Amino acid sequence: MGHPLRGAAAITGLGMTPMGRIYKSTTELAADATRAALADAGLRKDQVDGLLINAGITGTTGGGLTLGLQNYMGMQNLRLLNHMNAAGSTAAQMVQYAALAISAGMANHVLCVFADAPLREGSSAGAAYGGAARNPQRPRGMSGLYAAAGYFGANTPYALAARRHMAEYGTTQDQLGIIAVGQREWATMSPLAQLRSPITLEDYHNSRWIIEPLHLLDCCLVSNGAVAVVVSSAAAAREMPQPPVYVLGMGQGHPGDTGRTGAEWETQTGAQLAAKTAYAMAGAGPADIDVCQIYDCYTYTVLVTLEDYGFCQKGEGGPFVEDGKLGPGGSLPTNTGGGELSGYYMWGMTPLSEGIIQARGQGGERQVAKHDTVLVTGNGGSLSYHACLILSPHAN
Amino acid sequence: MTETAIPKPLPEADETSGPFFEGAMEGRLMLMRCSDCGTWRLPSRQHCDACLSPNFTWEQGSGRGTVRTFGIMHQRYHPGFQNPYNVTIVELEEGPRLPTNMVGIADDQIRVGMAVVVEFEQHEDVALPKFRPA
Numbered sequence: 001m002g003h004p005l006r007g008a009a010a011i012t013g014l015g016m017t018p019m020g021r022i023y024k025s026t027t028e029l030a031a032d033a034t035r036a037a038l039a040d041a042g043l044r045k046d047q048v049d050g051l052l053i054n055a056g057i058t059g060t061t062g063g064g065l066t067l068g069l070q071n072y073m074g075m076q077n078l079r080l081l082n083h084m085n086a087a088g089s090t091a092a093q094m095v096q097y098a099a100l101a102i103s104a105g106m107a108n109h110v111l112c113v114f115a116d117a118p119l120r121e122g123s124s125a126g127a128a129y130g131g132a133a134r135n136p137q138r139p140r141g142m143s144g145l146y147a148a149a150g151y152f153g154a155n156t157p158y159a160l161a162a163r164r165h166m167a168e169y170g171t172t173q174d175q176l177g178i179i180a181v182g183q184r185e186w187a188t189m190s191p192l193a194q195l196r197s198p199i200t201l202e203d204y205h206n207s208r209w210i211i212e213p214l215h216l217l218d219c220c221l222v223s224n225g226a227v228a229v230v231v232s233s234a235a236a237a238r239e240m241p242q243p244p245v246y247v248l249g250m251g252q253g254h255p256g257d258t259g260r261t262g263a264e265w266e267t268q269t270g271a272q273l274a275a276k277t278a279y280a281m282a283g284a285g286p287a288d289i290d291v292c293q294i295y296d297c298y299t300y301t302v303l304v305t306l307e308d309y310g311f312c313q314k315g316e317g318g319p320f321v322e323d324g325k326l327g328p329g330g331s332l333p334t335n336t337g338g339g340e341l342s343g344y345y346m347w348g349m350t351p352l353s354e355g356i357i358q359a360r361g362q363g364g365e366r367q368v369a370k371h372d373t374v375l376v377t378g379n380g381g382s383l384s385y386h387a388c389l390i391l392s393p394h395a396n
Numbered sequence: 397m398t399e400t401a402i403p404k405p406l407p408e409a410d411e412t413s414g415p416f417f418e419g420a421m422e423g424r425l426m427l428m429r430c431s432d433c434g435t436w437r438l439p440s441r442q443h444c445d446a447c448l449s450p451n452f453t454w455e456q457g458s459g460r461g462t463v464r465t466f467g468i469m470h471q472r473y474h475p476g477f478q479n480p481y482n483v484t485i486v487e488l489e490e491g492p493r494l495p496t497n498m499v500g501i502a503d504d505q506i507r508v509g510m511a512v513v514v515e516f517e518q519h520e521d522v523a524l525p526k527f528r529p530a
Contacts, residue, residue: 126471138405138406138407138408139405139407139408140407140408140409140410141407141409141410141411141412141413141439141440142413142416142438142439142440143407143440144405144406144407144408145407145494145495145496145524145525146495147405147407147474148404148405148406148407148524149483149484149495149496149497150404150469150473150474150477150481150483150497151483151495152469152471152473152474153471153473155471156467156469156483159467159483160465160466160467160483160485161465163465163466163467163508164464164465164508167465167507167508167509168508208470209468209470209480210470210471211467211468211469211470211471211483212467212468212470212480213467214467259438259440259493260445261435261436261437261445261446261491261492261493262491266465
């Protein structure tokens with residue numbers, strides 16, 4: 001007897017806007033994605049009775065998506081509504097809570113929406129995420145020591161984590177680079193991707209340093225856009241137009257902040273805990289996964305996450321990826337739309353959207369032949385928050 | 397436009413960290429220590445990270461530790477910093493970890509695990525704990 005929630009819910013709709021320098025409000029972007037998702041799922045708006053939303057960085061910096069989306073879309077009979085935020089792990093979490101609510105009879109069709117628009121006309125991508133550095137106030141207390149040391153932005157903790165992995169396990173710059181090169185190769189085959197010109201390992205090494213050991217090509221894009229996903233019961237999904245994408249397993253793991261004494265936060269992530277829960281629910285293990293969509297805010301995040309899902313031993317992520325097995329034609333196709341490095345940066349919706357496309361078999365030129373089991377992961381904070389889904393076109 | 401006149405952001409004490417910053421001005425690295433379980437912490441929370449006890453004493457740390465990890469910053473975030481510079485996390489002998497910078501060593505000579513000792517960088521009304529090779 002399997003887990004009662006295994007295959008109980010399915011993803012039945014996907015809607016996406018164009019990604020990148022799209023200058024619209026987050027509400028307008030969310031509405032564009034929502035209409036597309038409803039059309040994809042063959043649903044009228046009044047059939048949607050659950051709405052979960054996640055604002056990206058603009059939820060913090062201003063102009064972020066709010067519960068006002070409900071009224072903008074004219075949804076008047078919601079039985080489930082919330083604004084969720086656990087950073088990059090939120091997209092997978094929205095699907096999890098939607099699946100739980102549907103299984104509990106609290107909703108039939110739950111719409112999960114992410115929108116973000118941090119890019120302003122004439123401003124850099126860096127300005128979108130690093131602006132707080134120029135706060136004119138004197139920083140107060142211990143947190144002020146970070147600013148005083150020049151510890152800014154999300155790039156810093158990920159560089160520090162990657163450095164620790166390199167020192168502990170001998171992971172090399174080439175091994176990080178091969179991840180970026182492989183994902184760009186996938187992106188050349190995705191009409192959705194923002195960066196579609198192939199790159200070499202030499203290009204990777206020649207790209208400017210952001211913070212050593214991270215080059216520019218180790219870091220994700222910043223994008224404006226929106227993604228909406230519909231979750232329905234498995235029974236309803238079989239009557240709907242798209243091939244159902246069943247949720248076979250789900251899990252979360254949240255180790256907390258990077259400052260805690262004794263923590264090996266740099267090299268041991270919440271993915272370990274999430275993997276246990278999700279594999280147990282799905283009755284699967286790493287050997288059963290055909291395609292990975294791993295949250296890739298940085299190349300290093302991919303490497304450490306693959307270790308924590310048991311695709312290789314802890315510390316062996318470098319040698320594991322070195323042969324290019326994550327790229328096109330490799331034995332573990334990963335981030336097949338180019339991911340957040342080369343595709344588009346919609347927080348956890350990047351791996352989720354491509355996971356749905358691959359599970360449905362709608363990946364076109366980049367479609368992976370065997371896509372029976374797809375792992376989708378989300379990571380947020382400084383390797384602080386983690387959630388995952390194991391998806392399949394088969395209910396059993 | 398010259399930006400060199402813009403200073404680095406200098407912290408000031410908040411409600412919990414007064415003795416830390418006062419100690420720093422006198423060249424002492426002051427930490428909080430749980431009176432119940434003995435765990436050390438930076439003065440960032442009102443209770444012990446390990447047992448949540450609110451009881452603590454201020455004690456002087458040894459000022460010794462090791463480089464936990466580091467990065468070399470090239471991205472320009474704040475005009476007060478001259479790039480590139482190192483951003484280092486030092487794990488103190490007592491356990492807590494401090495964001496800081498290594499001094500007295502070239503950036504390309506910094507290594508994870510290196511033994512270090514504190515040195516205070518004096519500013520007009522605040523001193524910052526930096527570290528050099530021990």
